[in-house]
Amino acid sequence: MNLSFWLNGVYRHEEVEPDTMLLDFLREKGCYSVKCGCETSNCGLCTVLMDGKPVLSCSMLALRAEGKKIVTMEGMQKEAEEFGAFLADEGAEQCGFCNPGFIMNIFAMENELEDPTEEEIKEYLAGNLCRCSGFVGQTRSILKYLEYKKTKKREEAEE
Amino acid sequence: MSYVSKPVRKKDAMALVTGKPVFTNDLASKDCLIVKILRSPHANAWIEEIKTGTAKQVNGVVAVYTYKDVPRKRFTLAGQTYPELSPYDHYILDQRLRFVGDAVAIVAAETEAAAEKALKRIKVKYRVDEPVLDMHKAKDGKILVHPEEDWEAKIPVGADNKRNLCASGVEESGDVEKILGECKYTVDRTYHTKANQQAMMETFRTYCYKDYFGRLNVVSSTQVPFHVRRILGNALDIPSSKIRVIKPRIGGGFGAKQTAVTEIYPAFVTWMTGRPSKILYSRYESQICASPRHEMEIRVRAGADENGIVRALDVYTLSNAGAYGEHSPTTVGLSGHKSIALYRHTEAHRFAYDVVYTNVQAAGAYRGYGATQGIYAVESAINELAHMMKMDPVKLRELNMPMEGEPLPAYQDCITAPSCTMDQCMQRAKEMMNWDEKYPYKDMGNGKVRGVGVAMAMQGSSIAGIDVGGADMKLNEDGSYTLGLGCTDMGTGCDTILSQIAADCLETSIENIVVFGVDTDISPYDSGSYASATTYTTGMAVFQACQELRKKICALGAKMLEVNPEEVNFDGEFVFTDEEHKVSLKEVAIKGTCGNTQELQVTRTHCSPISPPPFMVGMAEVEVDKETGSVKVIDYAAVVDCGTPINPNLVRVQTEGGIVQGIGMALHEDVQYTEKGKIRNNSFMQYKIPSRLDIGDVRVEIRGSYEPSGPFGAKSIGELVINTPCPAIADAVYNATGVRVRELPITPEKVAMGILKQKLEK
C-alpha cells in the first residue's frame, strides 16, 4: 500500500505492507536508532515522535503514519548531542541501547511540560525502562540539562 | 595530565546518545536469512517423529534442520576457560527435550513471515514423560534429566548424571558442631531465592556470514568472544580456526551473555548454507529459554558468643541448574565462599552443596553469580541473630566485619583481605542513613511504617589463577596509540577505563588512545568480561604493556639520539637526555615506520594468582503499607570499596544500576512455573523489572582502599553492587513490621499475610 508521510523533515512516498509495524518500517528506512526491547509495549525503546507526540512504534502500524510527521533520533542529532552530553557526563548512557527512545521522550516532555518537577519527570518517563543505569544518573542528567536550557533561554531573552 | 580517578566521559558516549548504528542488528546485512527456532511445548519429552517436508516447501524457506542434521557431539554453552567446569550436556538439537522452550528444530528463511509459517508446518509427534520440576525431588529421583552415556564432566566437581547431580561437595574447616554447641546464640534458618532474568534491554542476538576464505564470521552480542569461538568449534565440530568472532557494542549483558545462548543457531545455518543469517531473540524467548540466575535454597546455621562474636557458620546450598548445567558447578561455590568470608572471627565453618538438574529453563551467570544468593541468606541469618541477641545489626557487624590483613574464612582466593575499608564504608553508610536515629522503625501514623535494614557484601576481582587479560599496545605513525583489547565493553565502560590507564601510563592525552575490541582474529586473547575481572586483570595487562612500550620508545629514541637507552627519559612527548638533546614522540613514531627493525608494539597477558575482594555496605529504608503489605524502598545508601576508582562516574552508575537490579530481585522479580513446567512470566507484562517510579533515592559514595595487586590500586565493582539489597530490604521490612520473609521476592501478599498472622497470634 502507499504511504505518504514526513520522515525527519522529508516528505516521502513509500510502499508498505498493511501489517508492517512502524518500528520495522523505520529501521528498514535506515533509522537504526529506533530499538526494540519487548513485544508488549512495556519498555519505551521504540519511542519516536509523531506530530510532536511520543508514540511506541512497536505497537503502531506503519500505515498510521499517513500524512503525519515522524521524527526519529536521526532527525534530531543536534538536540541529541546537546542532551546526550549531560547524560554522558554522568556516565549514565551506559550500554546506550535504551538511550534513543528515552531521549526522544525527553524531547516530547520538553514540548509538553513547562518546568517539570522531579516527580513529574519520573512520571512522564515511567514507560522508558533502563536496566543498566538504575535511573538515578538519568534523572541527574535531566535536571542539569533542564537547568542549562533555562539559563540559556534566560540569556537569550536578555540579549 | 592524569585520567585515573577522574570522571572521564566514555569514549563511545556520543555515538550511543545520538543513536548511531553500532549494535549487532544495526550491522547485520540486509540479505540475512532469518533464523527461528521451534520450541518444545513439553518439559520432558522425546521426539518420536518429526516431519519437515511441508515446512521446507514454504516459499522463501531455505532450510529446516532437526536433531538428525546436527553433529552428535556434546558441548557446553558456558563461556568459561577451557576445560570448562560446566558439564558437556548440549547438542545443537536433541531428540530429547528437557524443558518447555527447548529447541526442536531450526528454520532459516528469506523473510520472517516465511520462517514463522514454516515453524507452524513442522509436524512433531512427542512422547511426553513426567518432568521433574521441583528441585527438592531431583537428587536421586527416578526421572533423570541427563541419563545419556555421552554426558561428560570434564573436571571432577562431584557431578553424577545418574543422580541428577550437576555438582556436589562439602568443604569444612574446624569442628562446626562443637563450636555451634558452645555458642550462646544460634540461628538455623532456610532462605529461598528465585530465578531472575538479567533482562538486559538488548535481547540475545547473533549475525553470521562467510568471508572470502570460507571462514565463519560471527558478529554477536556476547561478553565472551574467545569462548564463543571455541564453543562454536565444539558445537559445529569444526576447527575453531575456521571461526572469527566480532563483538560490536552490546546492549547490556549482566552475565546473560556469558553463555552462548543464540550463537549456535545462525552459525550452523551459515556454515551449512553458506548464506548470511541472523537470529534475534524476542523478549519472550529471552524470558523462557535464556540463562537466568540460579534458584537456590540456602540453609544457614550461625552461632555467636555472648559478646556478639560470630564463631561458626554452616551453609548448605541446594541450587537448581535447570535442564542444562551452564555455570552451575561454579555459581554455587560463591554462595558459600563469598558469604562466610564476611565474618572474620569464624573459627569453624562448613559449606556443603548440591546442584541438581530439573526440567526447567537452564540457569546461567547473572551479576553476583551465586554470591548474591549466599549473601542474602547469610546476611539475613546474621540479622536474625542480632535481633535474637537484641543487638543493633550494625554493631554486630562492626565486631565481625572483614578488615585489612585479617582472615577471610572460606575464601580460598586470598587468605587475608589485602585491601579493605569495610569499617569506613559502615561508618559512612550509618551517617548517610542517619541509622542511629532511624533504627529500627518509625510509625508514620497513617497506616505506613518505615524501617531500616543493613547488609554487607563482597565479591571477587577475577577468577584467581584462571582469568587472563590481554592488551596490545602499539605506537602509530602519527604518534597516537592503538589499544587492542579482547575484553568486552558491554556498556560498563571498560574501553574507556582501560584507555584512562593507558593514557596515564604513557603520559598522553586520552584522545591520543585509539581503543579497539573485540575481534578474535586481531585482539589479544582475553577470557572476556565476567567475574568482575576486566578493570583488575586486563587493566594490569594494559599497565604492563604500556611500561614495556615505553622501553621500546626509549630504545628507539636513544638510537636516534645516538646514546645508550639507559641515558634517556621519556615524558610522553619527548625522548630526551637534556633540554638540547631530544626527539619528539612523533619523530620516534615515524622512525618506527621507516628503515626500522624494532617493533613499537607490545602484547601483554596478565593473570592474578589472587582475587582481592571489593567490599560494600548497603542500607535500605523502606516504607510498608500495613494494610496492603506493599513495600517501597524510599532511600538506599551505599558505600563501596572498589580499591582506587579508576572512573568514579562509572563506579557510581554501576553501583546505582546494580542496586536497582537488586531491588527488583528483592521485591518484584520471580520466574514462576505452572505445574506443567511452563513459565508464567514470559514478558515484561508479567515479569516486572523496576521502573523509575519503583525506586526512591539511591545514594552512593566511594571509600576506596588501595589494592597493591591491581592497576593503580583498583579492584572490581560490577557484581558486588547487586548483593546488598535483598538482605538489607528483608531486614528493613522486618524492622518495620516484625514480619520475616525468607523467600524472595518480598511481595505485598507475603508481607500482608505475615502481618495478619501476627494479629491472629495476638
Ligand code: FES
Ligand atoms: S519495543 Fe518495547 S515498548 Fe516498543
Ligand code: FES
Ligand atoms: S543504558 Fe543499558 S538499558 Fe539503559
